[in-house]
Each structure stands twice: as C-alpha cells, then as structure tokens.
Amino acid sequence: MLERLVPGWRATRYLLLTFATAAAALSVMPLLLFLVSLIPLGGAGLLPLPGALEQLRRWAERTRSEACEYARLEYVYREPAPLPSGLRQQLRYTLRDPGTWRSVRWLVLHSLLGVLAGLVGLMALFGAPAAVLKTAVWWAVPVPLTFMGVEAHGWGTALIGGLAEILLFGSVFLYGAPTLANGYARLVAWTLAPSEVELRADRLDERVAELSHTRAEALQAHSAELRRIERDLHDGTQARLAALAMRIGVAERLVADDPEQAARLLREASGSAEEAMSELRDVIRTTYPPILADRGLGGAISALSARCAIPARTRVAELGTLPAAVQAAAYFVIAEALTNAAKHSSATSVDVEVSRDGATLRVEVADDGIGGADDSRGSGIDGIRRRVAALDGTTSVVSPAGGPTVIRTELPCES
Template sequence: MRERTRQMWRGGLYLLIGLPSAVATMLVLPLLAVGVMTTAFGGLGLVVFPPMMMGLRWWAEWHRSRAAALLGVPLPPRRTSLPKGLRAQWKQALDRESRRDVLWTLQHVAIGLSAGLLALICVVGPVTTLVSVPLWWLYPEGDPMRVLVGTPVRSWDTALTMGGVQLLLLGALGWWTLPRMSRFHARHCMKALEPSVEDQLTERVDELTESRAGVLDAHGAELRRIERDLHDGTQARLVSIAMRLGVAREALDDDAGTLATLLKEAHEGTEEAMVELRDVIRTMYPPILADRGLEGAIAAVAARAGVPTEAELGELGRLPAAVEAAAYFIVAEALTNAAKHSGATRATVRLSRQGGRLLVEVTDDGIGGVDEGRGTGVVGIRRRAAALDGTVLVQSPAGGPTAITVELPCAS
C-alpha cells in the first residue's frame, strides 16, 4: 500500500514535470530549422547549428536521466560535448544519435502532452473537488455547481454523495493510471534515445574501423622504425664487420692454416647474414617505399617486371604504411605470376582511391585459367588482403585474359 502510494506520487510528479517540458520541446524543431536557414546568411548556421544540436542532446539527456531514475535502471553515458573542429562538429551533429534526439522530440511532445494532461487531471482533480464541493452553496441558483457527468449540486446530500464518488473515481484513476503511464513514458523515452540492435552493430563496426585505422598507422610507423633501425644500424654494423674480416683475410698468409679457415668462414657467414637481413627488410617494409613512396615503388616494379607493364596511378593521397606495403607486394606477386605462368605479352597495373578504399587492379593478356588450388601466388595475395579486411576478385577464364582486383581499406 505504502509502496503503491509512493509510486503514484512519483509517477504523477514525473508526468507533471513532463507536461511543461513537452510544451517547451515543441519549439525545438522550429529553432533547429532557423539554425539551418541561417547558413545562407554569412554561413552563420555552420557555426550555430552544431551547438544547437548539442543543446538538444543535453535536453534529451536530462529527460533520459529522469526516465532511468524512475525505472531504476543504469544509464549508459552518451557523448555530450562538442569535438574540436567544425567538420567534426557537423559530423557529430548529423550522426545517428543526433537523429535519434530529433525523433525523440516528436515522441516526447506526443506522449508527454497527453500523459501530462492525464496526470494533471488525476492530481489537480481531487484537490479541486475537495476545495470546491463544500462551496457548492456559493454558486447561483440558475447555474449550480456540477460534478461527475454534469450532475447539479443543490444540497449537501448531493454534494457529499456525488462529490465523494467523484473524488473516489479520480483517486482510483490516479492510483491505477499514474504509475503505469509514467513507466510507459519513461520506457519509450529510454527506447527512443538508445540505439537499436542494428545501430549498435553499425556503431561497433565504425568503432572497430576507426581503431583498425589507428592500429594500421601505428603498425606502419613501427615497421618503418624497425626497417630504419635494421638498415642503418644492424646492417651497417654487419657491413663493417664483413669489411674488417675481409681485410684480415687479405692480411693473412696462405699458410695461416686454421686461423685463415676460421676467418674465411666468419667472413662468408657475415655476408650470408647480410643477404638474409636484406631479404627480411624487403619483406617487412620495402626500402623503396620509404625512398620513393607507393607511386614510385609501383613504377619501379612495373619497369623491371618480366612482362612489359604499363602503370596507371591515380591520386592516392596519404595511405597507412601497412596498406602501402600490402599494395606493393600484391602488385609484385601478380606481375611475377604473369611473367612465370601466363605467357602474357603485356600487363597493366592500375591504382586508384575511392573514398576510404584503395583499388588495385592487375591485368594481363595471358592464357588465363588461374587455379588457386595449385598453390598459385593468388593465395598469398588473398592472405595479404584478408589481413587488412580487404577483398580479392580474380577473373581468369581459360584463354585469358586475367584480371585481379583487390580492394584495401585505407581510411585513416
């Protein structure tokens, strides 16, 4: 009984506060429309509109916190601050959460007004009945007080009976309606401002895509650092050691015996280690990428390919190092396959950027019939693309031609 009474008063207060807020929310969409239209006046809306959307976010979050408190559920935080930069602010002002905020205003006006008016009747009605019914005798004889469905009150018997019935009905209406209506309003408020399952998955994918871009940048920077350290440090020291061993071998007599043999083995072992180290560096991050960039590296690969190759390079912009390395190795592997197995007389390499994806196309006029089941280099190309969440399409009918198209995500 006591808990039910508490719920009734909490629900009534919640809905009564929601009534004027719903009236105020009716002004939101016209104000936002004005903010957009001011873009035509000196671009004022470009600066004004994002803060207006953030103000709507604060307004929606206040209602969301009230709803969560009424329902007794945790409140997952949402971003309530503007990022730096006008472009980032507009991106946030037009994101999914902002669209949910706008749709919430329509729902809040519709539900808040009707639920608030009902709460007003349930709360104010009993108070009005208690105050006005005892004063029935002050009303003129020709226009008496009326209760319930218009019953005139002309005596104390009618006032006490019909007024009491009206009071009980209003109390019962509030007792039964206010807790349910307030929870209904709160649940719909929470639902309107929380992402759907599809939106959650989409936002999660966006987060993973953004974090992957950061990882690729960090990975690329680390690859360049390791390549530079190996090239300038370890390899240089190995070269120095090999030169000294060579000088020592030249200085020894031919009859030095065991010492000469040991020096020879050490010298040859050092040179073999340098060759292996160069291979590791080229496999990790080709030095030509650091020296010439991706465009220059692809041009060099095309120039020294085993089949005459034409390179068509579009405007690529800045790419993560890992994407550059993957594109370089994909082109090199595809041209190697064309030279070894296709019998091609001509090949073409095309690189272009389409939004957040790098498109790599390698075609040749060879005999076609690529069979990945035989361990061709296409398997390695697929693995390199898959490591970056890229896609590979191979078109190689018998008789040719062969076209390998690779898409690599490169948004940073």
C-alpha cells in the first residue's frame, strides 16, 4: 500500500497544479479574445497582441516541461527566438510561428479539460478525509447527509455508506488519479510538441552554430601556429643563417692573408649550419612530423610510446588509409596526452589504443595516475580539444580525483 501512496500523491499534486493553471487559462482566454476584438476598432489590440502571444507561448512551454517530467517523456527545449523590432515584423513573426498556434490550441484544450482533471485531483485529495469527517458528524448536522446517494437515518447507514465512500475516494487517489494524470500529461506534451521539421531545423541551426564556432577556433589556432612558426624561423633559424653568411664572408676575405683564421671561421660556420638544420627540422616536425610519412601512424605511435618517460603500452588496429590531417591530429593528441601523463599524473603506466570504426578514428589514452585533469590549469587538454574540433571531431576527458585519467577522441577520417 505504501508503494501506491507515492504515485497517488504525485498524481494528485500534478492534477491540482493542472487545476490552478486551467483556472488561469479560463481568465486568459477572454483577455486574448478582447484584444482580438479590438483590432477592427482602429487596430488598438495589435500593439499588445504580439507580446501577449509570446508570453502565452513561454507559459505553454513551461507546462510542456512539467508534463514531460511527470510522464517521464523526453523533453527537447526550444528556445523561442526574440521578437523582432517593429510592430509589423512582430505580428508577422508571431502569427507565422507554429508554436503560437500550438499554444493557442493548448490554451483552449487546457481551459476545458484541465478544470475537469483538476476536479478529480481535488476529489482524490479531499474525498476520503471528507468521508471520514462526514461519517463522524452526520448525527450532529441539522440537515440530513447522504452517503453514496443514500440519506443517513442511523449509524448503520452512515457507517456502511461512509466506508463505501472512503473506499471509492481511496481508489481514486491510489489508481484513478495516477492514470488520469499520466494520460493528461501525455496529451499536453503531444499537443505542445514541436514537429519533426522544427526539430530538424533546430538541430541544423545548432550544427551550423557549432561548426561556425569550431571554424573560428580552427582559424585562430592556425593563425597562432603560423605566428609561432614565423617566430621560430625568425628568432632561431634565420638568425643562425645570417650569422653563417657573415662568417663565410669574413672567411672569404681572410683566406689569402690568414688561412688559419679563415679555416676556424669555416669550422664555426659548419657547426652553425648543423644547428640551423636541426632547428629547421624541429619546426618541420611541429607542423607535420616526418615520421608519419616514413612509418605511418602506427609506427609513429610506437616511437612516441618508446620515448615516453613512463611505461606505455600501445594497441593499434588496422587503420587503412587516413588523411594526412587526421594522422597529424591523432599523433599530436597522443603526444600531448603522454606528455601530460608523464608530467602531471604521477602514473606508473599508460595505455594507448587506436582503432577505426568505418569513417571514425578512435584514440584512447588511459593512465593509472592521480586524476584531476583540468583544462583551466594548462594541462594541454584544451589544446587537444581545439585540434580535434578543428577537424569536426569530439573529445571526452574522464579524470576523477584519485584517477584514472582517460582521454578519448573521435576524428572523422573520410577521404
């Protein structure tokens, strides 16, 4: 019995809320009709009408949320667009919006059926207590009281009739109210649910916004990368090449008068040339690691694991042909994750797993460290997210305090 009390009380509370909102709807309907009736009289009702319909729609959306929550239905929120400026544009937008007409349809339905459903809620809440009270005081009331339609003239009629009413209203509370509340909540949710076309349009808008944000971040990251390369070439390689040219020029002038000095300068120039080549290779490695072209992604991952400061195990499945940009992104994701694990996690081992599922490349790096990885603390995860998002991929990080830390990325790899 106790298991039935909770659903009964939950349903009764929902029906009482329905009764209150339905009573409010009964008062809102004449107001809307009044505004519409003022339109022929010089258009006086046009000015407040868009705002009133917008508020009605927001109210209906809250009601749909409550109905979906009660009936345990999936609720997809649709943020109403703000009203445009100008009365004509507001009217055109409001009257063309399907959500407006769904809200009006719900208002009419709710004001009629909601009151009836609410009355059942009142009956479920107060019926049984009222029957108990009536049974106890029937003899002291100056007017005859009836039980189940039968007038009470003695304790026998009162007790039997009172017990029958208690059972009836108790059944309404335990069984009738939950059934009615669930059905009415589903009706409200169905009445106010956006169409599939609207949901597809919303998903498309969200996708466009997401891609626009990703594109902006990719362009920003690309610009930062170009500035870094320019700075590295200017401050490092270019400076060494300039010094190399100066030494060679001086050596040319000294070769006849001081051959030993010229030879020393040429030896220094040779060392500077080697250093410049090393720095140039480092710059090239940060843009597209040559090892990817030489050994492929699998070989590059094995090399990264071998150089890792902590023991790293790798599992690379058959990947097929991958675009160069995807290989580079996966390589840098694994390199950054291994660096993070070695520097910050206090881990004793790390596992790298790379697999392909159709047009998706999956990369997972898991360590047995202390966890607590956080983008805001400069752990490199934010850079991983941006690099993956630039290719329209996704990144998830699971790193509870105490560990372990698992970084998963998915990269589209269609050619």
